[in-house]
Amino acid sequence: MLPTDLLDRARAGECTNEDAIMLANAPLPELFRLADELRAEAVGDTVTYILNRNINFTSRCIGTCRFCAFRDPNGYRMEISEILLKVQEAVKIGATEICIQGGILPDMRLDSYCEILESIKSEFPDIHLHSCSPMEVYHAARGGVGVKGALVALKGAGLDTMPGTAAEILVDRVRERICPDKLNTEEWAGVIRNAHNLGIRTTATIMYGHIETMQDRIEHLFLIRDIQKETHGFTEFVPLPFMPHNNELGSEMLASGNYGITGIDDLRMHALARIVLHTHIKNIQASWVKLGTKLAQYALHCGANDLGGTLMEEKISKSAGATSGEYMSPAEFDWIIRKAGRVPAVRDTIYSHQQQPGGAATR
Numbered sequence: 176m177l178p179t180d181l182l183d184r185a186r187a188g189e190c191t192n193e194d195a196i197m198l199a200n201a202p203l204p205e206l207f208r209l210a211d212e213l214r215a216e217a218v219g220d221t222v223t224y225i226l227n228r229n230i231n232f233t234s235r236c237i238g239t240c241r242f243c244a245f246r247d248p249n250g251y252r253m254e255i256s257e258i259l260l261k262v263q264e265a266v267k268i269g270a271t272e273i274c275i276q277g278g279i280l281p282d283m284r285l286d287s288y289c290e291i292l293e294s295i296k297s298e299f300p301d302i303h304l305h306s307c308s309p310m311e312v313y314h315a316a317r318g319g320v321g322v323k324g325a326l327v328a329l330k331g332a333g334l335d336t337m338p339g340t341a342a343e344i345l346v347d348r349v350r351e352r353i354c355p356d357k358l359n360t361e362e363w364a365g366v367i368r369n370a371h372n373l374g375i376r377t378t379a380t381i382m383y384g385h386i387e388t389m390q391d392r393i394e395h396l397f398l399i400r401d402i403q404k405e406t407h408g409f410t411e412f413v414p415l416p417f418m419p420h421n422n423e424l425g426s427e428m429l430a431s432g433n434y435g436i437t438g439i440d441d442l443r444m445h446a447l448a449r450i451v452l453h454t455h456i457k458n459i460q461a462s463w464v465k466l467g468t469k470l471a472q473y474a475l476h477c478g479a480n481d482l483g484g485t486l487m488e489e490k491i492s493k494s495a496g497a498t499s500g501e502y503m504s505p506a507e508f509d510w511i512i513r514k515a516g517r518v519p520a521v522r523d524t525i526y527s528h529q530q531q532p533g534g535a536a537t538r
C-alpha cells in the first residue's frame with residue numbers, strides 16, 4: 176500500500192523526489208489506480224484529440240543526435256509551394272493545427288523560418304501554427320538577435336505555439352551522450368521560459384527508454400513542474416518512448432541485448448507523469464504513433480487523457496521503427512476512446528475548446 180502521506184502530497188500536487196522514486200517502484204495496480212484517480216479529478220472522463228497535420232519540411236540536418244533515424248544527408252527539402260499544398264489538403268479535411276518542424280540546416284536563418292510561417296498565415300489565416308522546436312529557435316537566434324529577439328520575430332510572422340521537443344532527457348550528463356551538439360538543459364529551459372513569457376505556449380516532452388536512469392526521468396519531470404509553476408505556459412506533457420531502430424544509439428542497445436522500453440514501462444512513465452505533474456499540467460498525452468493504438472488506449476487508464484493528433488504524415492517515428500501508420504481518422508479515435516469507456520472530444524491546440532464529434536462544445 177502506498178503511504179497515506181504520499182497519497183496526500185500527490186493529491187495536493189506536492190510530490191517529492193522521494194515520493195516519485197517510491198511511485199516508480201510501486202506495484203503497478205496501485206500506481207495506475209492513483210494516476211487514474213488524479214486524471215479523473217483533473218479532467219474527468221473526456222479524452223481529447225486534435226485534427227492536425229505534421230509537416231517535416233526537411234530531412235537534412237547538421238545535427239549529430241545519436242538517437243536520430245530521420246536525418247538523411249541526401250534527403251529532401253520542401254519548397255514553400257509544397258508546404259502550402261500540404262496545408263491546403265489539411266484545411267480541406269478540417270485540420271485546425273499545422274505542426275511544422277525540420278532538420279537543422281546551415282542556411283536556415285531567422286528570416287527563412289519567418290518566411291515559412293508568414294506564407295502559411297497569409298493564405299490560411301485561421302490555421303494554428305504549432306512550429307519551431309526549441310532547437311530550431313536556438314538555431315534561428317544565432318547571428319546576434321538572441322533567443323528572445325528570434326521568438327518575437329517568429330511570433331510576429333505567425334507562430335502561435337511551439338512543440339516542446341528537443342527536450343529528450345533534460346539532464347546534461349545524458350544529453351552529452353545522446354545529443355552532444357544539441358542545446359543543453361539550461362538553454363532548452365531558457366527558450367521555453369522566454370516563449371512562455373512572450374505568450375507563446377508550448378507542449379513539454381520527454382524521450383525515455385535509452386541510457387537514462389529512472390532518477391534522470393524524475394529530474395526531468397521536476398524541471399518541467401518547476402518551469403510550469405513559474406510560467407503556466409505548458410499545455411500538455413507528452414512521454415515519448417525511444418524507438419531503437421535505424422539509429423546509432425538503438426543499434427548499440429540492440430547489440431547488447433537491450434530491446435528497448437517495454438509496454439509496462441511505457442505505462443509506468445505515463446502514470447508517473449500524471450502523478451508528479453498533478454495540479455500543474457492537466458493534460459498527459461499518450462502518443463498513438465509511438466505506443467501503437469492498443470497501448471495508447473490502455474494508457475488512458477494509467478493517467479493519460481489525450482491521444483494527440485490525426486497527423487496525416489509522420490516521418491520521424493516511422494524512420495525509427497514505429498509501425499502504427501501516419502494517419503488516424505477521427506472515426507477511429509472516437510472508436511478507441513469509446514471502447515476505453517471514455518468520452519471523445521476534438522480539441523484545439525491549447526485545450527481551450529473541446530467539441531464532441533459532430534456535437535456541442537463541452538466547455
Ligand code: SF4
Pocket residue numbers: 236237238239240243244245246277278279310
Ligand atoms: S533529432 Fe533533429 S536535430 Fe537531431 S539529428 Fe535528428 S533531425 Fe537533426
